[in-house]
Amino acid sequence: MQDSNHQASPGSNSRELTDSEVTLAYELFLGRRPSAAELMRKREAGTKIGRIRHNFLKSPEFAHRYAQFKAAGNTTMPVALTSKADAFNMPPLWPCATERVVFLHVPKCGGTTLHHLLGQWLGSENMHPERFNRLYESPVAQLASKLGFSGHFDYYSTTLIPGAKRLISFLRDPMDRLISLYNFHRAHAPEIIEKNNLQLPRWANEHDIDAYFAHPTIRAHPAIDNSIVRYFSDVPQVAHAQSDPVWRNITLDEMLEQALRNLEKFTFIGFMDRYDEDVERLAKTLNYAPPAELRKHQVLDDLMETNPSMRKIEKQRPTPETRAGMEELVHYDQLFYTRARELFR
Template sequence: MTHVTAVFWPLTDIRSGSIPDEAKVFLAELANATETKIKVATAEQLSGEDPIEGQKVVVHLAFLPGAILAFEKAVRDGLEDTVDNFARFVSEYFSNFLDFRKRWIGGSDVKSTPKLNLNAMRLTPAKTLNPVLNALAPEKHGTTPLLTTDAERFCAPLLPLLDRLVPDTFRHNNEDVITGLRTLKLPRHVVQQTYQNIMGRDATNAQIILLQGLPTIDRLRASLDASKKDPKQVGLSDRDIQTSYNIFLGRAPSPQEMERVKNTHPDITSLRQVFLKSSEFSAQYKNIAGAQSAANVQQSTPATPFKNITKFQPAKEDRVVFLHIPKCGGTTLHNMLSYWFGQSNVHSERLNGLYGHTGASLASAMVFSGHYDHYATTLIPGPKKMITFLRDPLDRLVSLYNFHRAHSPSIIERHNLVLPRWANEHDVDSYFEHPVIRNSPAINNTMVRYFSDVPQIGRYHETGAAKEISLDEMLEQALRNLEKFAFVGFMDQYEADMKRLAATLGCEPPSKVKKHQVLDDLMDSSPDMRKIAKQKPTAQSRDDMEELVAYDRILYAHARELLK
């Protein structure tokens, strides 16, 4: 069988349109290491082909450098070399990229396609290259990872090539144009036709590029419908832009930034994607210090443990309410609360069903522990001591995916479990790429939703007044609500924080924390779970997933700051 390395544009020299010597050296090393025959091809050469079942493909996906390459070739063939022609060309060329990605990355025959990330190769060569080698020759590399020194030797020839493929050095690096082209999501012809159908006229080139940045066709239609009703509401308002800068970057935009954003971003989603990949956002929210020492933590005043609680009597002490975000160590904490206060004092509701309980039922318990949204906890009578545990938002999503994937088909069908069914049918990368998954409140910035003032039950969040509440507003609510919590713990310092929680509640700290609902244990012991190999998203997928945790990451960073 021939193993095909689809050399997607960045491995092709922009100036000559040929495979440069650096790439040839790398591919020769790759062929030798995997003992496979490698066919070198550009995306254009593969445009008329489809994957063959069982064929192994290595692809590097990077749209803009490839589009620049294609534009250079078009200029050599006679296209006038102007920034306007460049913007139009790239906008049209995006359809080629989508077609290639769909057939060579998203097809059922190539679900396990390794994807090279050249920038990641520069930083972590062994981590980036090993999955490729393992996929091409699992019998040789599956159990013996390539040494870091060897990986660096593999990658070294490509590094000079990277410096020649940076769009920022391109002669048409107009900031407004490049910003818009980095966020393309929809094919140009789809935007053109939709605009014409709804607005009854042709869109300008700038309008098309702006609208190509919308994430879905439904969003495109909704945006055009709104602008047709009120032309003044096209694009982002000054308030939208100022609020976004304040939330994501912690500062106000300059007048120049205000004007540029209005001309290049159709909505907050498009703007958010740029913020997520900016070094300014990264410095502010992705490098928050990890564990906090107990000496630096301001402890709450210890309370007296509950004893001899009488049912239906006015509470003389604060009720303990644990807001349990999924995959944040909550089952372990629930068992500890039951041990500390007695199972009979813990309310039976474990899911988000407090809305269906009577006042008498809620008044009968002194401890509440479940997947409640914050709004539901306001129904609990009397003073409350709110507690929670949080986890790095991206790690939480990956853990949730593996937990769902491990559900047995029988329990999925018996209870019609939608997300576990999707996890069973998709690998981790395609799962988090799917628009249905990305739009699910159980996936998209879930932590902020649960800490906000919006009930997360049924379809309430999609109807009525709740539908008008944006994630920006929910984040403001969540930040405000979080500051009222008596205790916030973190998964990466679980043992230490359990002791800190014991002090907060006036309970005996555990000598050792016995963890519950650990996936490895569940796969061995639970009849409703099955054995799986845990999956990790690729570096590219993790970058794409940042949009799903953008608001959660701000909430998480704020929680860390509260402990300082």
């Protein structure tokens, strides 16, 4: 007989739990907070202690979370944990209906801070390790085994992640972002640039900001020329796509149209000029507690003092003439940014 049918004294199994108590149950059994939709479903199905306990203990998510404690000979674990799956080193898989959180991290838009926060909310063990744009190289089973994704992904790569997804991102005024990106690259230590063959930081070390943004090769680089729209478009932002005839002739006008369409699929877009406020708004959207104190990561002034891979520089600002010439490099990004601010007020 299930626990939910046991005789219970008033105030224990017999009463409906409050939302706060259901949230605590999620944290105790599953190590996470429920989404608003999950709370609604629990209310509709009934939230007595016995029912909640039984549902959690029998859920694939509970089995997945505590797979490492599987007893020898236990045959009740999900199929991904059977001996055959183990032989192929397949990780435990989340159910198809499990909602993933996917953060498309635009460089110099406060993303490292948010990455750490997502790890706190979702559990660092549930975060996919990829931080750049190499989800394309990830085995499908590894994608299916994680709840959180946070990196410099293009939109195309996020479509490879299985299951329901809540897409989120933060944006910054495109001109300000491009100037910040230059100073960040210029602050890279020369030995780190050579060791890792970092092309944009190398150019930033070789040129002052006016020469940098006047250089035709640099201006044509996809990480400089309207890169926000490129990343939100349907075009993969990987090297082979730049020479593939399927992708190479798609214009920025077409990419903007794609990016604006994809923008409407996002659950949340935040903005750097109201960062703390929007982090709280994101916490509410994802149904997590906002941080008591928001610790900022990857702030350039701090990095130049503490990170041995960086060197101290004087930040540069473009002349009015250079800034006017940079307008072409952010024209499509600015249109996208303006629309995002309209949609996510």
